[in-house]
Amino acid sequence: MATQKYKTETLKCWNKAKEIRMNFYKKYVDAHDNGGLRWAGGAWSFGAIPAGLGNDIFPITGEPYGASIAFNKEFSLRCLEATERKGYARDLCSYMRSYWGSIILDEFLFGGKFPKPDFMWQDHICCSHAKWYQVANELEGGGIPTYSIDVAVGPYQDVTDNKIDYIVNQMHDGITWLEKITGRRYNDELLIEAVNQECRATSLWAEICALNKGIPAALDEKSMYSLYVLGTLEKHSKVVADFYAELLDEMKYRVENQIAATPNERCRLMSDTQPPWGFLNVFRYLEQFGAVSVGSLYTFGLIGVWEDKPDGSWGPRETPQQKGIEIKTRDQALRILTDWNLSKPEWQHFYSPHIKSDMMIRIAKEWHLDGIMLHYNRGCEGLSLGIAENRLALIEAGYPVMTFEGNMGDEREFDEAKTMSRIDSFMETLGMKNIV
């Protein structure tokens, strides 16, 4: 098979992404220095709401913090073991166990003691999410005000006013609660600004991912991880939305100039669920076969918000601003925020693996894939939910599927040699030879 060589270039905005990420943690740690507040919660939580308390409110989101811990194998193991010593089961969410371990050890990954939050603001997407912070509060010795919003109202296609009302009512109560526990007066202008920025950032991310439909892929999934993460940190912030706007321009440039992520792209794949973070070399290994993972429902749809476009393709959801909607009231902002988040692709599979399978098959078609690698992720019951049904549906749709077991944040559950050998077999079945 002839190998086509493409040009490659490193991303110009790469360092800026790293800077924003580190600055996020720094701002959280330093919040108290200038009278600001810290809050802890999940990457899925409605962060735009606490933003209404002022411009000096800084979050730390649990899942990306857990993923960061997984990169540091020594610290990761200490965290996991500390949690196990407290009697918590080894098969619970590994982000959560890492996060708890960091509290128990009272060590922050980026140095110093674990910076205690002033309040916890979470939403409940899986069995663990609200309980994550219930336990986190207990491990902190109790007394940290904690609020969690239930979003489990079913898939977006079945949404009704009753369902939206339930979430919006919890949000209204949440704002009253925030005022009470912080003693601050809530600023609706700041909320509206944050909601607008969140819609902008998450739509932009979808637009960036949609550009990866092109051949060669301008971004590989390994790089995407370092970029989408900003949305998991602070999807409602202007800094993140502005960064995605800049990245979008660079993507357009790369697509126009046929600049590839992998110089020898000849086999396009997607993955699913969070990768085993300590072993991203899996993706580098694929490159030896000229294979590139161009994304996944996870990287596209955890932060990206999508919709059907008039031409039948999948593309970024049009934001309220783009539609000319001006948000004027708190209630309107909360309703838009709810509707926007409920339409997020990664939210649908909690209710039906079949909806997820349809989205995956759609990606496989529109992104021109040759095969799929499913990470059966023991670290996350939420995103591994229904994955076996996804496998069946993808095979039925005619796509070769490889599965490998692992864990996003507990390296004790990942067998590197076995996974690489399984990739070898998968590549052989796809007719791909090692070209390095």
Next chain:
Amino acid sequence: MYKVGIDVGAKNIKIVVMKDGEVIAKDQCLAGFETKENTLSLYQKILESANISESDVSKITATGSGKKAAYFAQNSITEVTAAAKGATSLYPSAHSIIDVGAEEGKSIRCDGNGKIVDFALNEKCAAGAGAFIESMGRALELPIEQFGELSMQSDKEIPMNAQCAVFAESEVVSLMHAKTEKKDIAKAVNDAVASRITSMTRKVGFEKDIVLIGGMAKNTGFVQALKKGLETDIILAKDPEYISAIGAAIYND
């Protein structure tokens, strides 16, 4: 010219020498700690006993989880491809290949032309493989050769949990404490392993003909349980432990 296939498995090394599609010589030995040395000496031993000089060997292909130990091979292929290649070359009607060795069970589905459509391997636990039977054999003080035969004498259905080897072992201990007959325990163990393999095979999907390869094909009790689990007949490969080595030898022919 001769072609050689070397299959370095978790427990044994199997080597075949082939000429014009026929097996001229074959042998096996324990992989042991010094796997590299053992692989080379087995290779040399086979050539010597078959009276073949190294220069008459045109190609050596290695496979198996320890294939790197066959450092003198020119090529290597994965054990999935080797198993499929070997089985479909000997049994062209094969659409499903089940390979159960010492520490790994795999299930492979092929189209009618030997091309792999899908495959699955057991994950970290060896409850679905031969090593588990061996350790249960030790617990029952039952030589492995007799394990299958004895289990065939039982008609009891004792449910066992085969999700985890350790958990299953504790169940065997419970059964021993409860004075369950040895043959019934042996059957329960074979049923449990077969259930694990059936489960994996159902995941991949199967179609006739089904060919069973790997050392476990010699355990009659396991084979019976597997047939029952899949509710269909299974072709037992001749010299089942050598099929992957054969697949390696003829790869790219």
Next chain:
Amino acid sequence: MITQFRDWEQNRHTYAKAWKEKTGGKVMGYFCTYVPEEILYAANILPVRILGSHEPHDVTEAHIFGMFCPFCRDCLAQGLKGKYNYLDGVMISQSCLHIRQAYTSWIKHVPIDFSYYLPMPNNIQSTHAVKYLAGELAQFKVAVEKWIGKELTDEDIKHGIEIMNENRGLMQQLYSYKKNENPLISGEETMEVAISEQMVDKREHTPVLKELIDKIAGGAGSKNNGTRLMVLGSEDDDIAFIRMVESVGATVVTDDHCVGTRYFWNNVENNDDYLEAIARRYCERPACPSKDWIERSRIPHILSLAKDFDVKGAIVIQQKFCDPHELDIPAIIKALNAIDVKTLFLEFDVTVPLGQFKIRVEAFLEMLQEDDLF
């Protein structure tokens, strides 16, 4: 004393098929005890809880990843194997992610006439949960009406509530006799009654239950004088396990299980708005851990059970990989130990190694008896 209940439990499929034949009614399989059976009874539909078989199976590997609990896989296996081929509908009321998969795979791979996913709120501590659930119940009622081709009147719903309330009330009464010294009904027997009430027409179950209570009230039955234990944790309908525990000198006097007290602990209170009354009952019943946040309401409830039933020890059981219970168990064990109730933790799978568990239970009982000596 419990022959009829045991017969129902052991021949559940035969019973349901016969019920269908006899009444010509529809049978609904349900996956979680948050399903509002009141509405099903109102529609003259027989609700049957789908449970596992405690037999190893090899049919779910393709459908549910092995990191999810054995119970959800065992339930799905029953569907894939055609054991519930008499069902006209299946439904789930939202609780944990694990059992949800049994439902989603079932509706795809087992032919069925009607299916329904009821998005029961998880934030039952929110003041908005009841109103939201009432709205969802209204939507569910419409779906049922469409299915059976008949409108459900307030009178029908009221009737459904009465059927459920009466049975639940009697179960509460039965359990109250377990507070007595040397109760006249064992844990194994209670479990037979509790399992059967989840699959038998309550209108048949209730009179037999009344008879049982009358007998116990009249002093019939043999005394159970073992060490008083409670069992709590994940779904547990493992009769063989309870039998073993009681065979070595324990009496299981109460539980916090969804096959057990959580199912019948509270009734629907009178209210003109029937759907809201039902919604309130399900939001206020003893919580499943997947809904027990941000406050831990389960702990005071479990502690009061332990005190009211005067238990000496608790067996905390957990279905392997059951995340919601894994998130509660350390806190519950701590709270029980703090009031001097010792605990034994056991992990359940489709089958449990009775021999191994027996040694642990015996050792646990010896430990509790030593406490009594000193």
